Amino acid sequence: MHTIDVAYVGRGLHEELAAYIADQQDYYAEEGVHVALRDGCNWDVERLRRCATIGLGRALLSRLTDGTPWVALSVNTQRPLFWFLARPGLTSLADLAGRRLAVHAPHTPPGVFARIVLRKAGLDPDRDVKTIVRSPGDYGMDLRRLNDGSIDAAYVGSTMAPEAVAAEHGWNVLAWVGDHFQIPTVGVAVDPTYIPPDDPAVQAVVRAHRRALQVIHDDPHTTVRHMRTFLGGQTAEEVRAHYDTFIAPYFTTDGQADLAVGDKAITAIAAELGVPAGVSAADFYHTVATTA
Numbered sequence: 001m002h003t004i005d006v007a008y009v010g011r012g013l014h015e016e017l018a019a020y021i022a023d024q025q026d027y028y029a030e031e032g033v034h035v036a037l038r039d040g041c042n043w044d045v046e047r048l049r050r051c052a053t054i055g056l057g058r059a060l061l062s063r064l065t066d067g068t069p070w071v072a073l074s075v076n077t078q079r080p081l082f083w084f085l086a087r088p089g090l091t092s093l094a095d096l097a098g099r100r101l102a103v104h105a106p107h108t109p110p111g112v113f114a115r116i117v118l119r120k121a122g123l124d125p126d127r128d129v130k131t132i133v134r135s136p137g138d139y140g141m142d143l144r145r146l147n148d149g150s151i152d153a154a155y156v157g158s159t160m161a162p163e164a165v166a167a168e169h170g171w172n173v174l175a176w177v178g179d180h181f182q183i184p185t186v187g188v189a190v191d192p193t194y195i196p197p198d199d200p201a202v203q204a205v206v207r208a209h210r211r212a213l214q215v216i217h218d219d220p221h222t223t224v225r226h227m228r229t230f231l232g233g234q235t236a237e238e239v240r241a242h243y244d245t246f247i248a249p250y251f252t253t254d255g256q257a258d259l260a261v262g263d264k265a266i267t268a269i270a271a272e273l274g275v276p277a278g279v280s281a282a283d284f285y286h287t288v289a290t291t292a
Contacts, residue, residue, distance in 0.1 A: 002033045002201035006188075007040030007048055009055035010110070010136060012158035013230050013247070014081035015186055019054055021212035021226050022205075031211075033204035041136075049191035052202055057109030059189040060266070060284060064275050065107075071286045073197055074187040074206045074255035076213065079178025080113050081246060083162040086153035086172050087146055093121035093175050099152035100130045102142050109185075110136065112272050114155050117180045119272075146171065161231055163245070164238040178250060183265035184257035184285055197286060210255045217253050220244075257285035 008015050019037060022028055028035045040048050040055075045062050049070070053059055057080075059070035084093060084101075096118070104111035106125075111133075115125045123129055132151060134141070142154035143165065153174065156162055166173050188206050190197055216223050224240050227247070231239050262281025270277035 001029075002204060003036070004033060004195075004199075004201035004205060005036045005038050005051040006205060007038040007043065007051040007053045007055075009040045009043070009048070009053060009058050010157065011041070011138065012081065013227060014077075014158040015054055016230070017227065017247070018076050018187070018209045018212040018216070018251075020229070021215055021223070022208040024226060025212065025215065025222075027208035027211045028205070031204040031208045033201045033208070035205060050194050052188055052190050052195060052205060054186055054188065055109070056185045056187055056189050057113075057183070060269065061107070061109055061112070061273070063279055063284060064266070064270055064277070065273060068191055069193060070189050070191050070284070071197055072184070072187055072189040072257065072284055073202065073286055074209050075184040075252055075257040075285065075287055076186045076209070076255070077251045078182045078184050078258060078261055079246075079250040080110070080181065080183065080185055081158040082110055082113060082177040083156055084114075084117075084153055084174040085142075085146070085156050085162050085166060086174050087149070088170055088172065090153060090174060091172055093118065093123065095174070096121075096153055097123060097128050098130070100132055100150075101153045101155065102132045102134055102145065102151050103155040104136055105133050107273065108136075110155070110157065112269055113177050113181055113183075115272055116268050117175065117177055120180055121175075143169075159230065161234045161238050161242040164234045164242070176246070178246070181265070181268070182261050183269075184262050184281075187255060206255065213252055213255060216247060216251050220248065223247070255287055257281065257287045259285060
């Protein structure tokens with residue numbers, strides 16, 4: 001049996017769902033690979049590049065900014081699972097002008113996505129919004145600060161079902177990033193300097209993840225059962241509604257990237273980072289289907 005380290009660089013359904021299902025359903029073992037799932041959230045690029053990674057956004061930013069030759073071999077979704085959650089009285093992104101927003105750092109993938117969406121709404125994230133940069137986590141502190149009024153809005157990820165949280169507290173979901181910015185993201189990526197894309201262990205991981213994507217589409221009961229591990233604060237009905245709204249319609253069935261969407265996203269990200277768009281989607285996304 002082959003062995004490989006696979007690192008995730010964020011938490012929540014966006015980053016972990018396909019890998020979690022592949023692990024829990026024993027697809028890795030059935031594909032002939034022993035996978036050590038590693039927490040790479042705080043790793044630097046030099047350590048991360050010695051593993052396969054789930055975080056395609058971070059891999060793409062690394063390729064654009066420091067030239068690390070990451071390639072993505074499978075893609076889970078093109079609609080990032082991040083939301084703008086706000087206190088009562090704010091009903092649109094435009095209402096964030098002059099408000100306090102808890103958000104990821106500007107040069108992290110979620111932070112870049114947030115800034116692109118804010119600019120589309122006509123806001124300069126450096127001048128029009130009072131950003132409070134914080135490290136991503138379970139966003140529990142954001143919810144406390146929304147409750148006590150020390151922030152007006154928070155940019156949150158998929159460790160919760162924001163629409164259910166908003167309904168519980170009387171808050172508003174101002175926007176889902178996936179409605180405003182698309183990018184082929186989360187899946188399997190490697191740096192060929194250390195791990196060849198055709199390495200048997202890597203290809204086994206890709207096959208296992210694509211089997212998990214089929215479960216997400218074909219077996220709602222199993223998928224929702226696994227999702228409840230991540231969304232322990234929500235009811236079964238809320239988790240199923242979250243699955244129906246954000247997961248089932250938008251996760252891929254085959255791990256393939258839409259290169260036109262990828263090129264548009266790379267152009268937008270490079271512009272936000274102030275670096276040349278020195279890589280095309282075809283250079284970065286190598287998602288041709290694999291066979292056993």
